[in-house]
Amino acid sequence: MIKKDIDITFLGDSITAWNSELKKIENSKNFGVPGFITRDIIWQLQGDDEETISGHTAVLMIGVNDVMMGFSPEKTAQNTEEIILMLKNRFERIILISVLPIDNLKMNEEIKTINSFIKNISDVEFLDVYSLFLNEHEVLDYKFTTDGAHLSNYGYETLNNELFKLIK
Numbered sequence: 001m002i003k004k005d006i007d008i009t010f011l012g013d014s015i016t017a018w019n020s021e022l023k024k025i026e027n028s029k030n031f032g033v034p035g036f037i038t039r040d041i042i043w044q045l046q047g048d049d050e051e052t053i054s055g056h057t058a059v060l061m062i063g064v065n066d067v068m069m070g071f072s073p074e075k076t077a078q079n080t081e082e083i084i085l086m087l088k089n090r091f092e093r094i095i096l097i098s099v100l101p102i103d104n105l106k107m108n109e110e111i112k113t114i115n116s117f118i119k120n121i122s123d124v125e126f127l128d129v130y131s132l133f134l135n136e137h138e139v140l141d142y143k144f145t146t147d148g149a150h151l152s153n154y155g156y157e158t159l160n161n162e163l164f165k166l167i168k
Contacts (some may be wrong), residue, residue, distance in 0.1 A: 007055040008167060009091070011041055011083075012062050015100065015151055021160045025167075028054075037065045038079030044088045054090035057167065060096035066148060068102075073110050077117035084121050095166055096121065098130045100159075101124050101140045103148035108139060129162050 007027040008052040010016050016032025023030070031044065031053060033086060041062055045053060080096070087094050096104060100113045101108045119126045132157065135141035136139070144155035149158065 003118070004168075008057045009053060011044070011053070011058060011060045011087075012097075013019065013065050015062055015064070016059075018150070020154060025154070027031065029053075030119055035065060036062065037069060038062050038076055038083060039163050041083050042079060042086070050090060057093040057095065057166070058087045058091040059095045059097065059163070060084070060087065061099075061116075064102060065113070066107065066109060067099070067107050067110050068149075073113035073117065076114050079109035080118050081121055084124055088123065089168065090114055094123070095125045095127055095163075096130070097159075097163065098126070098128045098164075100165060101133050101138075102160075103139045103142075103145065105139055125166060127162060127166060130161060132158055132162070135146070 008025060010022055010028065010032055012031045012032040013036040014032065014034035016030065017034050022028060026160050033040065052076060063080065084094060084096065098119070099111045101111055115128065115130055119128060133140050133144050142159060144152055146152050
């Protein structure tokens with residue numbers, strides 16, 4: 001059980017939005033939106049009154065849609081850093097989850113580059129789960145996915161096992 005007095009806000013794309021286990025965490029809010037890219041999170045935070053998206057802990061997982069839309073790893077990492085700077089003014093604790101692999105080897109090279117940039121953002125707890133989801137061909141293992149990018153129930157179980165170690 002997650003501590004009741006700690007509130008947690010989740011931000012991200014469809015992988016966050018569709019994580020049904022997050023609903024079971026008391027005092028949590030899920031602002032994940034399918035299709036979101038890093039720029040959309042920036043706009044979401046800029047358009048917010050700062051009371052809605054604020055609290056004790058922010059958990060951010062974003063970036064795979066940037067890769068699929070052709071943004072450079074550098075631009076995605078730069079946007080992620082901008083998001084983190086905005087979150088630092090609103091939250092005591094920030095957990096940044098690595099971008100997960102997909103079933104495309106070329107795009108996974110870009111995702112690895114993004115992760116190598118964002119893992120070094122200061123004052124953030126970086127949860128690197130990328131390698132947990134790979135198969136022997138260095139792509140997202142079929143057992144973790146429904147379509148090559150989105151997580152299956154087993155994929156969510158694997159992700160949440162690691163995430164819940166940090167937020168409990």
